[in-house]
Each structure stands twice: as C-alpha cells, then as structure tokens.
Amino acid sequence: MFDASRARRWTGFLLLPLLGVLTWGLSRPPPEPSSHRRPRAKRTARTPAPRSPPVLLARAPPPKAPPPPAPIRRTRPAPSPRALRLHQLGEKLGTLTPGMENPCVTPSEERCARTALGPFFDSLDALTSGTATAPTVISAFGNSLIAGDRIVDVVREELSGAFGDSGRGVLLVDRLAPYGPRARAGFAQGEWEPRTLGELQLAPLPFGISGVYHQSVSARARSRFTLEGEPRGTLWWLDAPEGGQLSVHSQGQVLATTEPQGDGQARSLAFDIPAGARTLDVVADGKGAVVLGVVLQRSRPGIVLDTLGVPSSDANLFLRSNEDLFRAQLAERSPRLMLFILGGNEAKRLEWGRSNLEEVEEGLRDFVRRARAAAPGSACLVVGPIDAVRGGTGPQRLVQRPYLDEVITVERKIALAEGCAFFDIFSAMGGEGSLARFIEAGLVHDDLVHPRGQGLDLLGQLITDALLSAWVEEGQVSTTEAVP
Template sequence: MLAWAPTLPKPSPRALQLAALGKKLGTRPPRLENPCVTPADGSCERTALAPFFESLNALATGTASAPTVIAAFGNSLIAGDRIVDILREELGATFGDAGRGVLLADRLASYGPRVRSGLAQGGWEPRTLGEMKLAELPFGISGVYHQAASKARSRFALEGEAQATLWWFDAPGSGPLYVHVDGQPLTTTLPLGTGEAHSQRFKLPAGARSLELVAEGGGAVVQGLVLQHSRPGIVLDTLGVPSADANLFLRAREDLFRAQLAERAPRLLLFILGGNEAKRLEWRRSELDEVETGLRTLVRRSRAAVPDAACLVVGPIDAVRGGTGPQRLVQRPFLDEVITLERKIALDEGCAFFDMFSAMGGSGAISRFAQAGLVHDDLVHPRGKGLDLLGQLLTDALLRAWVDAGPAPERPPEPPAEPPSEHSTESLP
C-alpha cells in the first residue's frame, strides 16, 4: 500500500482565470523559500513551514481535531481583507472552512468593505496603530479598537459558528457591552474601570442567526470579536492596518499582543509588510537599521507568543515613485534594499520567505498592472483582479511548497484543548 503524500488540488475556475491573467501581465511561477531549521545527517528533518504543513496534512487526511489558524499581519494591501481573502477561500475549499476568526466592531473608516466587521449603527470611534498620533488606549493583535458613543451597536450575521470570544478593554468610565443572540440577551461585560483587557468567551446556541453587540452608554471599548466553528478547517485572521509597518505594530501593548496571539494559537504567522518601509526610507523618515530592528522584533515577539507556529515573511510588491512628473513610473528607491533585508531577517529567524516583487514580474510589474486597469490612480494600491492575482500567487506558492515538503513524519496526536466553560471570562495581562 502506497503511503499518502500531498498533491496539488485541482485549480478552481477563478485560479485558472487568474493564471491566464498572470501570463498576460508577465508574472512568474511563484516559489517561496522554505529553509531547513533542523538539519540531520546531511538531510533536513524539519523546515520552517513544517508546523503549518503538518496541520494541512492532518486536515487533508481527516485526522485533525481542531481548526488551523493563520494570523496575517499587514498594511493597507490586506486591511480590506484583500489578497488574504484568496488564500482563505482557496485553502478553505481544499481543507475546509472553520469560520471567520477575528472581526471588528465596525469598519476602519466611514468607507470601505464590511466583510471583516459588523453592520454598525450609532457611534463607534475607530482608532488604529497606524495613525500619526498615538491613541490613548492600548491595542492588541488587531491593531484596532472601537470605542462606543451612546447607543452604539454592531450586528453580525452568524454562519453556524459554535463559539465566540469578545475582546474588550475595561477603560475608566466605560459602560457595559451587551451581547444579544437573535434578539435575546446572552451575556454582558462588567466594567470596573480597572484598565485591564478581557477575553470573554461564550458558546452560541445551535441555529442562531445573528449576534449583536450593544453599548447603551458611552465609552465601551471593543478590540475584536472572534467567530469560529469548532470543526477542523482553515481560519485566517486578517490583522491589517492602513499605513502600518513593523514598527507601528510594535505599538501594540506587548503583554496584550502576546496573550491574544497565544489565545488564537495560529499554526502560521504571516507578515505582509515592506511597502510603507520603502516609502519612509525614501522620504527620510526612517533608516535601514530601524526597519531591520522593527521587523526582527515583531517576528520575535510573535514567535515568542506561539513558539510552535510556522512563520512566513512576504516581501513588498513592485512600487514606483508615482505623482505626475517624468519619474512617476520609475521604481521606488530602497525597494530592493527592503526586499533583501526582509529575506535576510526571515531566514535568520527561521521563517520562510516569499518574494512577491519577483513573482508579480519584477521591476515594471506595477506599470503593467496599471496599464491593465488593475491599480488605483495613486499607482500604489492594486485593485480588483490585481489584488486577486497577488493572493493567488501567494496561495500557489504556499501549496507548491506544501506538496514539495511531502508527508511530515508521524507524531503522536496532541490531546484536544479543553473547551472553555460557557460564558467564561478571562482577564488578559
């Protein structure tokens, strides 16, 4: 009897369309670097992505007992849940869908998609770690919090999720948050003004159709709502913040960042950064050693919270100077330096690396995307099928690396985590 080995899934119709589009735009076969982190007798016992690939193997063979979570940190490229949405959907179609993961109380601004937030009414003031002025209250892993004005509420349509977690901050003077399911009260926060963060977990009734967060008074602070199935499958947490770079993610309060990330227990840490670093280097608002220190610290802080997770650093996309002058389509200075630096940090820290710049076609790629109508007028942010194509390149590279790695060595199954008691509340550090 032949041993099981991973094989590439049949391409979806969308993947085939994007492959044809990529051929027209000059993309290259996407490959990522998956370095050996545990050499043995002239071979490799364990690669950087082994923990994640072991989870995929378990999902593929039906031996998994819990969801496989991906935590994706990034900038405006993913803040609207683009690029990573393709990764989530393609992996979910192959390995199963286990829920939406971390969601926000409202959008990050008065415009944009609501795919990763509730349908909000009333006044929620968003604050992000990407703002010029540092916010008064602490951030967790989402890099975002929403503070309620009077009678703020957010409604989330449920999709059969069995469990939820509310991340809230006990700010001085804040009022309670009420959780309603299908219009009926389920649980309530009990703020005391202690300045502590809380993780409040609760089970959702079978067949429930909607969950609503209600803040009757002002001041209540929501850092995120986690909606997830208990079944095996893929969950991808989109942790993208406009204007973010690695150093801005370090604005999150370290103990809170580590506690929330450990609670999510991702099997893959995904860092999609670099574009803002290159801009700030060009504008002389940063130095290369600051960029290196920031990304290296973020990677180390994340890995310290979840030491058993795999790690993948994704380099920035092609970028040009922009504007209206003759230099508008000239490659942005420092882009090559940032890509080289990110690759070095990834391999130094035992992470895999994906060169998105090369995969999308190298220098001149963003101009070809623009000529095809796949970039906004700012010549910085791809749109529509352009974002989908970047997501497919990342997905294809990850799946190819999974197949190339082959089946992981058999290990004794880990005991399933003890499910939390209903309506339990934990204070985060």
C-alpha cells in the first residue's frame, strides 16, 4: 500500500534544495548590461620587474597652470569739476591732447607682456577690482616746480579721487622757506634750519630720497602735524654727533623716543598712533637734532604720492644723496611708480656754460639707474621740461631758451633706453610759445620761469591725463606693434 506520510517526507526532502537554489537566484542583483566579453586569459606567474629608485616629486610633470584671471575693464574715470575747468583753460591756451610713450619692455609672441608703466597699471587694476591689499606709492622727484607741490598735488588728488586715498606719505618737518604751502610739511616756527642738496655748497650731513633735512636750532624745537586718521607713522632721523634725542608725542602721550649714539647713521623709527588722535608733535630735546622726514599714511589701499622736489636741482645734484641711505629709504617706500620731472635747470646750466650735454645725459642715466636699483618692482616715467623763455626786456624777452630741444631729446633717449616711459610736456603745453601764452594769461611769476596758480594746476592735469589715457590704451593693446 502507498504510505502517504512517507511520500510527504520524501517530497519535502527533494524540494528543499530546489527552493534554496530558487531563493539564491532571486536574491542576486541583476547583471549589468555589457558588451561581448572576451574570454579571460589564463593566468600565469609574473616575473617581478627590477626595482627602480622612487620618482622624485620634483621630476613629475608640473601641474597645468590655472587660466589667467579675466582682464580688468579699464574705463577712464569721470573728470572732476576742477579737471573740467582746467580742460577749458587748456583749450584757451592751446594745449594739446597729451600723449605718453609707454614702450614694451617684455615682448611676447602674441602681445606685449609688459610695458614700462605695467607695474603701476597693475596696481591701478588691483585698486579698481578691489583686490589691492596695500597703498600704491608714487615717488615724484623734481626741481622747484615739484618742491612747490602744486603740480603733483593735482596728480595726487585726481588719482586719489578715482582710486582711493591712502594719505600723504613722506613729509618734511617744516617748509623749505618762510613762504609757500604746508600741505607736505609740519608747522614749526623758525626752530628748524633746512638744508638741501640744491645749495651751491654741499651741506655737511648726508641726504636721503627727499634731498632735504632739517636741523634743530634751539632746544625743545617742535613741529606739529595734523593727523588724518593714520594708524602708524615713521620718523626718519640722522644720528648726528651731539644731535641729542628726538621724541614723538600725540595728545600728551609719548609715542616713540630715539636712542642716539652719535655715530652719524641714518635710522628709521616706527610708531603707532592712538585712534582718534588729531595732532602729532616731533620734538628735539636739544640743538643739532636732524630730521630727514616723517612718513604718515593709512594702511588701506589707495594712492600715496611722495613729493621729493628740491629747488635748483637737476639729476646730477640728486646724485649728491648718500647712495646707501637713498636706496634704503626708497626700498622702504616701495613705490609702484617713480616720476622724474626734470630738465629746466639742465637747460639753463647748458645756456650759462656750466654744464654740457654729456654731463646731462650721464647724470640722468645714473640717477634713473640708482632709483631703479632701489625699487626694481617700480614703473618709471621721465617727464621732460616745460617751455622756457629768456627773461629781461626787449625783443628777446619771450624767446625760447636755447638747449631746450636738446634736453628733451636726451631725456627721451635715456627714458626709453632704461625701460621707462616718456612724457613730452613741452609738446603737450603747445610747444614753442606756449609759456608766452601762460605769461599773457597771468599764470607765470614775474621771473618768467615758474608758473603759478592755475598754470601749475594745468601742468599737473596734463600729466594726470597722459597717465590715465596710457592706462586705458594699454588695456586695449593686443600686439607689440601697437605699443609705441
């Protein structure tokens, strides 16, 4: 007979493996679709390769350079109300649209990699884009036209209005004469004697980049500076023998004190300025203390222009500065643009037979090279002399001085040879006869040499316009041939 219970036991015994297989098959993930697979090769033992030295990281191929940042769109800043007035004045006096020779100093296959003014223009780009982290310093060397400060004051104020203001920079402890503005100097009442490298007889103590020093003529000589929110300052002083101590005060608080040793060395003393302080005093304890300058500027990005003008100076006289001191101070300032606004005194000395063209050329070349060695990261711009006329009376009164064209030619030659830009302000004024038009408009002093008032402002505007035009035009250059 058929045993049902035994049959059920055998059926369960046979179905258990089959159910296991089905369960395993259903639990597996579905295979990924693929192309026709090649049969796997038979594995064989691999002979180990000989060991080689590890690859040095330096030998690895360099990573791919990131793409360059998008170029800054350079747009000419809107002219200030003063600039508009000066443009109208220039039209009446026959000035021309100023042009700048900004040569290519680093050519490449497709475009000019660097122009003479490139480092300064890069700083303007950083100020425009908001990526700048420090002030952009301009160092302006020159003669009495620059010492009066009004020409470069226009350059400073126009650029600061467009790119930001970072303060005043290098200041003198007092004016160079009892007259003139105090914008670049402290206020002292005859207690300091100025000495300059422009004097006929060389002063006994060394000069720095300003070409000026002030020595106290009485105990407790004092000079006061009005503060404009500067957080820090620097006192440049000379450790003259028996010069005595100098101290810096603000709001009744002593901020810094020198420690003189009488070794004749120039020193730099930095100090912090309390927040909200309104004035700063530099005090000499005794007679004979020497101040080379006071640096006051803000730490925020913007424009700072150092006025480094000396009356009666030329490039050869600037070489009277102590070379080590000159280089140390200029390196400390770390300018992005150096202006050399010279030539008028060179032309006069050529006319008077006190110099020759070879000396003029050699002096300017050496001066530019010294400055560039101290600030190798700076751009440089040589500005030629303005129009000049003979003085006196009669038919020769307003005739152009001789040697002016020769000096312009020499300065242009040196500028382009030394990798600097060149600006012919004589041509921008309107060329020969332009100073006579300034004189007829009452814009020149009675000496027929020094412009005054708006005449100086107009010269500063010509330099500013030339710089801004060159900045915008350089951003549009695509080939080296397009760069003058």
